[in-house]
Amino acid sequence: MNHGIKRGLAALCMLSATAGAFIAAPAAAEERPLVLVVPYPPGGSTDILARILQPRLSQQLGGRAVVVENRPGAASQIATAFVARAEPDGNTLLVSFDNHGINPAVKPKLPYDTFKDFVAISQTVRFPLVLGANPSVPGDNLNEFLAAAAKQPPNKFNYASTGVGSLNHLAPEELKRLSKVELLHVPYGGGGPAIQAVVGGQASMTWLSFAALRGQIQAGKIKPLAVAGDKRLPDLPNVPTVAESGFPGFVAYSWSGMFAPKGTPEATVKKLTADFKAVLADPEIRKKVTDAGFEIVASDGPALDAYVKSEYDRWSAFIKSSNINLDN
Numbered sequence: 633m634n635h636g637i638k639r640g641l642a643a644l645c646m647l648s649a650t651a652g653a654f655i656a657a658p659a660a661a662e663e664r665p666l667v668l669v670v671p672y673p674p675g676g677s678t679d680i681l682a683r684i685l686q687p688r689l690s691q692q693l694g695g696r697a698v699v700v701e702n703r704p705g706a707a708s709q710i711a712t713a714f715v716a717r718a719e720p721d722g723n724t725l726l727v728s729f730d731n732h733g734i735n736p737a738v739k740p741k742l743p744y745d746t747f748k749d750f751v752a753i754s755q756t757v758r759f760p761l762v763l764g765a766n767p768s769v770p771g772d773n774l775n776e777f778l779a780a781a782a783k784q785p786p787n788k789f790n791y792a793s794t795g796v797g798s799l800n801h802l803a804p805e806e807l808k809r810l811s812k813v814e815l816l817h818v819p820y821g822g823g824g825p826a827i828q829a830v831v832g833g834q835a836s837m838t839w840l841s842f843a844a845l846r847g848q849i850q851a852g853k854i855k856p857l858a859v860a861g862d863k864r865l866p867d868l869p870n871v872p873t874v875a876e877s878g879f880p881g882f883v884a885y886s887w888s889g890m891f892a893p894k895g896t897p898e899a900t901v902k903k904l905t906a907d908f909k910a911v912l913a914d915p916e917i918r919k920k921v922t923d924a925g926f927e928i929v930a931s932d933g934p935a936l937d938a939y940v941k942s943e944y945d946r947w948s949a950f951i952k953s954s955n956i957n958l959d960n
Contacts, residue, residue, distance in 0.1 A: 665697035667724045668890075669715050671708035671731070672794065676823025677841035678729045681757060681888050684920050688911045700727075704822050707731055707795035709743060716744040720895035722904060725753065730799040730886045733943030737951055738797030738958050746940070751901050752933035753890040754908045757926040760861025761803055761884045762868070764845045764854040765837035766830050774858035774877040781813045790816035792826035792835035797958055800826075800839040802947055803860060803884035805956050810879050817957070830854055841886060842867060842925030860884035865925060887929070889936045905932050 666689070668682050682700045690698040703711035708731040718724035726732075736746045744750075763774060769789065771777035781789055793801040796819050808815055818835055820826040823844045829835035831853045838845075842865055848854040849868075856871045862883050864873060874882040890908060892901060911917055912930040921928055931939070951958070 663696065664723050665699045666693065666722075667699050667701050668727050669711045669724060670700060670702045670727045671704060671711035671729060672822035673702055673704045673824045675827065675844065676794065677759065677844045677886065678727050678888055679824075680841075680843045680924060681921070681926060682727045684917065684924065685756070685908075685911055688914055688917050689907065692907050692911050707735065707739070707797055709735065709739070713743040715891065716749040716893055718893050720751075720893040720897075722892060722896055722900035724893070725904070726750065726891040728889045728891055730943065731795070731797070732889070732891070733940040734797055734799060734802065734947050737944055737948040746944075749894050750891040751894055751896050752936035752940070753892055753901060753904045754933065755887060755889040755929045755931040755936040755939055756908060756912060757921060758885045758887040758929055759841045759843070759926045760859050760865070761800055761839040761886060762842050762845055762856055762865070762871075762925075763837060763839050763858040763860070763874075764827075764830060764849065764856050766833055766835070767852065767855055768833065769836050769855075769857075771857065772855070773872055774874060775872075777857055778811050778813050781815070786814035787816040789836040790818050792829045792838040793817060793819050794822050794826060794840075795819050799884060799886050799947075802950060802956070804839055805954065806884075806950060807874065807879065807882070809954060810882070827854070839884070846925070867923075867925065887939070889931075889940075891936075901933060 670679050670682050672678050679702060686698050686700055690696060703714055708729055712726060712732065715724055715726040732746060735742060769777060770780035791804050801817060801819065804815060820829060823840050826835065826838045826840065827844060827848060830838050831848055839860065845854055849856055856868055858874045858877055859865050859868060859871055860874050860883060864871060892904065909930045912928050918928060
């Protein structure tokens with residue numbers, strides 16, 4: 633073989649290798665894991681939901697890895713700011729919580745813009761708060777507890793929340809105003825730490841999802857006093873709603889939804905919405921989610937945006953009409 637042919641073949645091999653590198657690059661990028669960023673420590677409602685969806689979502693994505701990453705702190709601001717700054721390629725999503733719609737009403741200087749820095753994908757679920765108390769707390773239901781607490785000095789009992797300005801801070805404050813019973817607010821870094829505080833006796837009670845409280849309720853370490861939904865939970869048929877307990881119209885539903893950073897391509901957002909809807913339509917996942925006390929919503933992005941705005945409006949009005957303490 634002459635030298636010219638050899639040089640030609642060598643050049644062709646180099647060109648093929650270079651082209652192969654360019655072809656392989658997008659494939660490698662597609663294999664990046666999908667990261668679900670949870671704003672709270674393990675053990676809370678948002679974390680439980682993310683881990684229920686995780687394996688089925690991986691299947692929906694053709695076996696692609698799905699990673700749940702906990703970034704707790706600052707009433708969900710740390711995780712939310714992290715996702716706001718993430719590359720808008722559909723590989724990093726925020727597993728939002730009720731704080732997402734409430735924080736703009738209670739935090740004057742957020743490190744992101746709730747309404748401009750994210751693209752909504754889907755509201756996955758909603759769930760009523762359950763009032764769970766340490767067994768030493770008097771009463772077997774909300775009425776009995778309030779009657780006993782009214783005879784004690786103010787702030788004799790306290791409640792643990794997932795942070796200042798969270799739904800499980802504002803809802804108890806609303807009940808305090810209606811019942812005229814004073815309870816001391818003690819903020820914690822998430823549902824898991826709040827539960828441990830109640831079990832350990834550092835806190836009298838907390839308002840969380842049944843999913844988060846289920847294990848401790850079944851173990852007898854926490855007793856449920858009320859459900860803040862519009863109906864009783866099937867797993868807690870003997871536990872009255874707050875409305876049934878003398879506070880008609882009182883409801884407090886927490887929720888979870890998925891958001892991507894602004895700038896994420898529309899086609900990517902639509903595919904992610906379809907993927908989450910498909911996962912939530914799976915019979916096995918539906919059973920796991922509902923058994924955990926969640927109510928499936930599976931909305932699209934615009935519906936989630938509208939819901940976040942409605943929650944912001946509701947709690948902004950409550951905060952303005954009350955003397956609630958929002959100091960950290």
